[in-house]
Amino acid sequence: MRYADIVLPLAQPTYTYAVPEGMTLREGDAVSVQFGLRKYYTGIVWRLHDERPDFKRIKEVECRLYDHPLVSERQRALWEWVASYYMCTLGEVMRSALPALMKPSADNRATLLEEAFQPRTERYYRLSEELRDEQRLSDEMDRLERRAPKQYAALLEVASAEMEEVPRRLIMSDSTILNALIKKGFLVCEEHCPAAEYGTPSFRLPLLSMHQMEALEALKKSFREGGHTALLQGITGSGKTEVYIYLIAEVLSRGGDVLLLVPEIALTAQLIERMERIFGARVTAYHSKLTPIRRAENFLRLSRSKGGEFVVGVRSSIFLPLNNLQLIIVDEEHDSSYKQAEPAPRYSARDTAVYMAYSMGCHTLLGSATPSLETWLNAETGRYGRAEMTERYGDAVLPKIYLSDSRRAAQRGERQGHFNKLLLDKIEAALGRNEQVMLFQNRRGFSPYLECPTCGWTPRCPHCNVTLTYHKGRNQLVCHYCGHTVQAMTQCPTCQVVDLMPMGFGTEKVEEQIAAIFPEARVARLDRDQVTSEQAFQAIIDDFSAHRTDILVGTQMITKGFDFSQVGVVGVLNADNLLLNPDFRASERAFQLLTQVAGRAGRRDRQGEVVIQTSDPTNPILQQVLNADFGAMARCQLAERRDFFYPPYARLTYLTLRHRDRPTVVRAASQLATSLRAKLGTQRVLGPIAPAIDRIRGEYLMQLMLKIEPRSSRARANELLQQALTALLEEKEYATLHVKIDVDPQ
Secondary structure, eight states: OEEEEEEOSSSSOOEEEEEOTTOOOOTTOEEEEEETTTEEEEEEEEEEEOOOOSSSOOOBOOEEOSSSOSSOHHHHHHHHHHHHHTTOOHHHHHHHHSOGGGSOEESSHHHHHHHSOOOOOEEEEEEOGGGGSHHHHHHHHHHHHHHOHHHHHHHHHHHHSSSSSEEGGGOOSOHHHHHHHHHTTSEEEEEEOOOOOOOSOOOOOOOOOHHHHHHHHHHHHHHHTTOSEEEEEEOTTSOHHHHHHHHHHHHHHTTOEEEEEOSOHHHHHHHHHHHHHHHGGGEEEESTTSOHHHHHHHHHHHHHOOSOOEEEEOGGGGGSOOTTEEEEEEETTTOGGGBOOSSSOOOBHHHHHHHHHHHHSOEEEEEESSOOHHHHHHHHTTSSEEEEEOSOSTTOOOOEEEEEEHHHHHHTTOEETTEEHHHHHHHHHHHHTTOEEEEEOSOOSSBSEEEOTTTOOOOBOSSSSSBOEEETTTTEEEOTTTOOEEEOOSSOTTTOOSOOEEESOOHHHHHHHHHHHSTTSOEEEESTTTOOSHHHHHHHHHHHHTTSOSEEEESGGGTSSOOOTTEEEEEESOTHHHHTOSSTTHHHHHHHHHHHHHTTSOOSSSOOEEEEEESOTTOHHHHHHHTTOHHHHHHHHHHHHHHHTOTTSSEEEEEEEEESSHHHHHHHHHHHHHHHHHHHOGGGEEEEEOOSSOEETTEEEEEEEEEEOTTSOHHHHHHHHHHHHHHHHTSGGGTTOEEEEEESOO
8 A cells, every 4th residue: 555645735744645546646746635524635745655654544645636746856855945944844835835726725525626726728739640741741731722622721720830739729720620630630639738839049138238248257157167156246227137137048048947036026017028028928927916827827837847937026936846947036135025924934035045056056146236244245255156236337327315414404494394405405406307206214104103292192003012003094093013993083082182193204194295395296105005906006106107207205115126217316204214223134224225215316317316314414324325335334234243143143043922811921931941041052042022012913922032153053953942842832831822933034
């Protein structure tokens, strides 16, 4: 009897099922299995063996779902690494790796089989074996031309096509004519999933500047000399994408697969359109805004492909079944969007791409104007190859940056609303030149909270320890953690005062104020409240790109990767809230974000201008942004991290314990900390502490931090951590305790 270890899309280990007599299974196959008394799941065959489990009754695999393995051996090895490194189950990896339609579950077998994804099929026609002989084909064509001209025309269509099988959509003749030729034994018809027909690669590549050519050659040399991973560090507007295009074309021309990762769905539309102009139908998009059917079709087609595929996608694309993967490009590699926060696996797509380069023999290229300090240090020390681009493409020059002192402007009466006079003057001049303006405020909503001017009362979320954000357009108070929403109150419940004051400001308030100051300007806002769909996002971007909008106000969404040729001025309204975050990466991220948003200005024939409003213009990070001195920022921040033992000089793991009872979660955190200190040492375990927001969705939180030396075994540390967690959760008192493990948090 044969047995199969099956991975199910659950936070569970593999389960063993019997393989029925006569059923042919291979590792990686998708199957239907019963789990529990009533539930049926899609599972992946992980291992086939002859070892009978110890339990009495063994359920059988119900059926096989596809005619080929869904998860290749290489993909299974990747899943195992992700599960091991990020401390989760293979089932949790499966939930992230497979499209929703390819892992259905149901209360009975029939329903599951109905819901299982059935790929779109197409009819294909080819000549029968008898007509492969040229003389026989010529004789039959002559006979049909005289007696049945319509059949002759249909047979000529198939015979003259430059492909082995001709899809039905490319044949003009009627189906009755084709069926007649099949009955005569002249044609054979088969129905199967359409395959991509790319033909001979022929791409119209852009011209490269001297600096782009030098960077391209440096990267090729690094890969030729055995380097698996390289960094392309190019200032904003230097033309990194053109270098990507040449590397992509080279891989595709030899039949290899390429994966281009971007941090946000928002960026894919512009980038895909650009890539399609070069590579045509070879470009495949993969992100969550595609329909479930489209995602499943793309996944299934790629799993059958033999090579020559080019995928542009976001984080989850790292799990796609590219069978001849030779190049992964991670654009804007510093972006925190590459790290999944919820649910498990909490993986980093960038770090996974680097692992794949070393383990699978492909190449990974990390691209950024402001790389993460971990990546930069790896390039500095020679672990990664590196190419630098220090000049903008064409005649464009870097924007001129001004630091505007908000405190001084307020003292001098040179401040209107949340705008300093310097910024307003620059905006007015830009609008007078028929240029566009982008305004960045890293907070959405109208104001962070309401406050009673008499007693200081503020409305708070009943489920989270956080104030509710005021959204004026909807007249609502919203919790940005759990989504709790109430109508904005007009009266303080404590002292009955009716004038609650909005405190602070978000993008909605910026939009209102700038429209009042410049009533003739066309103002739009780009943030998560406005972008309710892909169509809504695209409409805002299209309007700004076509100059139907003069001023665009937005959050971080406006800082990433956009190329608008008519932007003359960029304003940052409050740089201080970037610098004052209680996070060891705050300074690095502030530099990256300010540099990226500044790069949106003046990308063509005129130097752009950037005004950064701050109450602390002498801050070293702002001075480094002003001088575009990434190296100084990196050296300064790395020195601090070395002193305080933070990445890249330590590997972090955050543990967050959640429970509805505060004393229970405090006891559990203390007990876990004691156990970990005994296993890992006192210096490696910090906490427990209550986080700044210590209650979310009705549950109380406690946190611990583990710091592990880079040269220590991560696998051994994970093993000891798992032992401590298992012992804790086996105690009856902590049966309902939840522990979130975040390896390499961002």
